[in-house]
Amino acid sequence: MFKTSKIKKMRDRYRKFAYVSDIAGIVNSIGEMHGKGFLKQPKLNKNFVKQPDSPVFHENWFIEKIKDLVVAHPDNCKEYPFYGEKIFDEPLIGFIKGDDPLLEQYKDIIGPHHFTPYEIMKIQAESNGVKPPKASDLSVVSFTMPIIKETKKDNARKKKWPCERWAQTRRMGEMFSQVFVREIIVHLMENGILAIAPDVTPMFNKKRYPKVGWASPWSHRHMAYAAGLGTFGMQDFLITRNGVAHRVGSFVVNLQLEPNHERPADIHAWCLHRQGHSCLKCASRCPVNAIDKNGHDKERCYQHVKASTKYCIKNFKIFIYGCGLCATRVPCESGIPDGIESD
Numbered sequence: 001m002f003k004t005s006k007i008k009k010m011r012d013r014y015r016k017f018a019y020v021s022d023i024a025g026i027v028n029s030i031g032e033m034h035g036k037g038f039l040k041q042p043k044l045n046k047n048f049v050k051q052p053d054s055p056v057f058h059e060n061w062f063i064e065k066i067k068d069l070v071v072a073h074p075d076n077c078k079e080y081p082f083y084g085e086k087i088f089d090e091p092l093i094g095f096i097k098g099d100d101p102l103l104e105q106y107k108d109i110i111g112p113h114h115f116t117p118y119e120i121m122k123i124q125a126e127s128n129g130v131k132p133p134k135a136s137d138l139s140v141v142s143f144t145m146p147i148i149k150e151t152k153k154d155n156a157r158k159k160k161w162p163c164e165r166w167a168q169t170r171r172m173g174e175m176f177s178q179v180f181v182r183e184i185i186v187h188l189m190e191n192g193i194l195a196i197a198p199d200v201t202p203m204f205n206k207k208r209y210p211k212v213g214w215a216s217p218w219s220h221r222h223m224a225y226a227a228g229l230g231t232f233g234m235q236d237f238l239i240t241r242n243g244v245a246h247r248v249g250s251f252v253v254n255l256q257l258e259p260n261h262e263r264p265a266d267i268h269a270w271c272l273h274r275q276g277h278s279c280l281k282c283a284s285r286c287p288v289n290a291i292d293k294n295g296h297d298k299e300r301c302y303q304h305v306k307a308s309t310k311y312c313i314k315n316f317k318i319f320i321y322g323c324g325l326c327a328t329r330v331p332c333e334s335g336i337p338d339g340i341e342s343d
């Protein structure tokens with residue numbers, strides 16, 4: 001075991017000037033906000049000829065592949081002082097048909113800037129010189145990766161800023177998600193199947209929109225709702241069977257995959273307050289009163305989350321922002337809250 005003074009020295013040497021030295025964190029944050037700095041999209045193998053032993057990309061292939069990658073991938077791992085500790089537990093995976101009418105309705109619900117799978121795939125198809133597939137030949141693969149219990153426990157103790165494990169989960173977890181999804185996209189494209197992860201394209205820039213405030217043109221959370229993986233809570237996080245403390249992701253493929261979860265008709269079906277029960281524990285966890293009985297003030301939340309960058313740089317030596325206090329020490333932290341009927 002290291003003595004406290006030695007740990008302090010190690011920490012002091014570790015990215016002392018994170019503002020300029022945590023290049024990966026800076027690139028990741030800029031990418032997340034402005035859709036910049038991503039790797040080039042992989043090219044489609046247009047000469048692919050199917051062989052008897054070519055993989056068959058059915059629903060179970062995606063479920064097993066994503067589970068295996070999240071469970072065993074070396075990048076699903078934190079940094080000093082949590083070397084070797086995982087970021088996420090086993091994910092939930094769901095599918096949405098590319099022509100599901102809800103995806104078109106998102107243009108009214110979220111805003112006209114929100115892409116349909118067809119629109120995002122059209123860009124990928126045209127950049128590879130092939131005809132865009134029909135919406136009915138596309139599917140969205142959606143997944144949620146639960147944050148491990150040690151991270152949730154630490155964040156549950158915090159009152160203003162995130163704990164170090166949470167900050168690392170935001171930074172390394174986002175990068176890990178991009179890495180493993182890219183591995184899947186590359187594999188599909190090599191096998192002649194068009195695929196795209198919208199959040200690593202230049203189109204993924206977050207902006208303030210008149211109807212919904214801060215939003216991106218591809219909402220992973222809305223995709224996860226459409227896939228039947230969860231419903232929205234008061235803090236706008238998605239309450240899944242594993243709770244709200246997770247990271248959500250999704251990508252589009254030129255395959256017809258069958259939905260595997262029933263979608264609750266009510267987008268707030270699993271939130272206690274929205275179902276008329278007493279709760280609002282998320283509101284009392286928020287240090288800046290960004291949640292009340294009517295919902296979530298995105299702008300107030302955004303200002304606090306943005307301000308956390310300074311705290312994370314100073315205390316954890318990483319360039320990241322985050323909060324998530326309203327996702328921990330709440331009844332929906334790790335599952336559908338007691339009192340809600342979910343089946």
Ligand code: SF4
Nearest residue numbers: 233234272279282332
């Ligand atoms: S803490 Fe309660 S009110 Fe807030 S999202 Fe969770 S279930 Fe809903």
Ligand code: SF4
Nearest residue numbers: 286301323324325326
């Ligand atoms: S993320 Fe933080 S600032 Fe935003 S609503 Fe939750 S507790 Fe409040």
